[in-house]
Amino acid sequence: MPSHTDLTKPTVLVIDDEAGPRDALKVILRPFFNVQSAESACAALDILSRHPVDLITLDQKLPDRHGMDLLQEIRQAHADTEVIIVTGYGSLKSAMDGIRYGAAGYLLKPFNVTELITLINQTLGKKRRLDFIRKFFESSPDLWGTEQESAHAWQALQSGYAAAGADKQGPAPVLGTDLGLLPLLSDILEATDRNLLNHSSRVSFYATLIGNRLNLGSEEQKSLTMGAFLHDIGKSGIGPHHFPEGQRKASSDSTDIRKDHPDKGAQLVRHAGLSAEISQIILCHHERWDGHGYPHGLQGEGIPLLARIVALAQTFDHLTADPMASSPLSIDAALDRISSQAHTYFDPRLTNLFIQVINECKHSLPPMAVAATIAESRKS
Numbered sequence: 001m002p003s004h005t006d007l008t009k010p011t012v013l014v015i016d017d018e019a020g021p022r023d024a025l026k027v028i029l030r031p032f033f034n035v036q037s038a039e040s041a042c043a044a045l046d047i048l049s050r051h052p053v054d055l056i057t058l059d060q061k062l063p064d065r066h067g068m069d070l071l072q073e074i075r076q077a078h079a080d081t082e083v084i085i086v087t088g089y090g091s092l093k094s095a096m097d098g099i100r101y102g103a104a105g106y107l108l109k110p111f112n113v114t115e116l117i118t119l120i121n122q123t124l125g126k127k128r129r130l131d132f133i134r135k136f137f138e139s140s141p142d143l144w145g146t147e148q149e150s151a152h153a154w155q156a157l158q159s160g161y162a163a164a165g166a167d168k169q170g171p172a173p174v175l176g177t178d179l180g181l182l183p184l185l186s187d188i189l190e191a192t193d194r195n196l197l198n199h200s201s202r203v204s205f206y207a208t209l210i211g212n213r214l215n216l217g218s219e220e221q222k223s224l225t226m227g228a229f230l231h232d233i234g235k236s237g238i239g240p241h242h243f244p245e246g247q248r249k250a251s252s253d254s255t256d257i258r259k260d261h262p263d264k265g266a267q268l269v270r271h272a273g274l275s276a277e278i279s280q281i282i283l284c285h286h287e288r289w290d291g292h293g294y295p296h297g298l299q300g301e302g303i304p305l306l307a308r309i310v311a312l313a314q315t316f317d318h319l320t321a322d323p324m325a326s327s328p329l330s331i332d333a334a335l336d337r338i339s340s341q342a343h344t345y346f347d348p349r350l351t352n353l354f355i356q357v358i359n360e361c362k363h364s365l366p367p368m369a370v371a372a373t374i375a376e377s378r379k380s
């Protein structure tokens with residue numbers, strides 16, 4: 001730790017190969033933060049190995065490595081350090097790459113100073129909350145204990161989270177309501193893996209599109225949106241250190257954990273006080289139409305309708321936008337794959353509706369869903 005470090009201030013590392021922008025950032029940030037700087041990936045990694053750093057502003061163009069490669073390395077080795085991409089070489093692709101590899105934010109040069117400071121402060125506020133959640137999950141096995149232990153641990157999680165600064169980000173959560181719990185639940189997903197939060201948001205979007213076409217009642221529609229968003233929250237018990245960003249994959253040693261997550265997630269939201277319908281979606285989202293799914297091997301219409309919708313939505317997202325897939329599929333290819341799995345994995349009637357709805361909404365799907373489609377059309 002450098003001798004002039006003010007322990008009351010967060011530490012920001014500015015990584016930029018050009019002296020001008022690097023010095024400008026140092027001058028702007030110094031009144032608020034301890035500031036260090038590096039002109040190359042190698043110098044940055046050296047600083048990170050010697051001093052704790054809360055946040056990095058990262059230029060994409062470096063002399064010894066591409067910024068995106070460095071971002072991946074930092075997120076794997078220093079998962080608690082947040083990264084904001086600052087670049088003059090912005091494009092939709094680089095923004096998506098940054099998000100895919102775990103950047104907390106993205107700022108184009110020339111940047112507005114107020115925007116920069118606001119983004120850094122927001123990111124540091126989020127880091128405080130995520131750090132609290134990560135520590136809590138690592139040290140509180142009671143969350144998965146008996147009914148009484150879990151309920152007690154959940155209360156401790158809520159009050160610790162409020163103290164970690166959640167209340168400064170907006171109106172106080174209305175405890176006891178689904179919407180009031182959303183910031184905490186969303187942060188639990190993000191603390192586990194930022195990609196898990198992005199995946200959850202997209203799955204909720206697709207499931208809601210289908211729910212609208214089925215004319216579900218408003219309570220059922222709300223449960224579907226929430227249940228889809230929280231379908232993988234049981235992976236939170238696994239902890240971020242097991243699946244650092246960039247390394248998440250379904251290996252054989254992760255199979256038991258994988259098969260556990262519907263049960264764990266259903267248990268967690270039950271203790272959070274969410275509806276039985278939401279808990280049921282989470283529990284059943286890996287059941288298969290032919291009865292070969294898990295955890296209970298339910299079959300056909302024995303699987304709750306809302307869980308059958310989420311099964312389709314999450315598969316479509318894995319096929320089109322899984323950050324770990326070497327080549328995500330185009331929308332058409334993903335829909336073909338899903339169509340071929342009607343009657344085995346999926347409810348055939350819902351599969352037809354899903355394909356119809358996605359085809360109709362092709363032009364308003366999230367950027368990550370259409371990235372492979374755009375890349376494919378450019379090749380042809």
Ligand SMILES: [Fe+2]
Nearest residue numbers: 231232285286
């Ligand atoms: Fe899942």
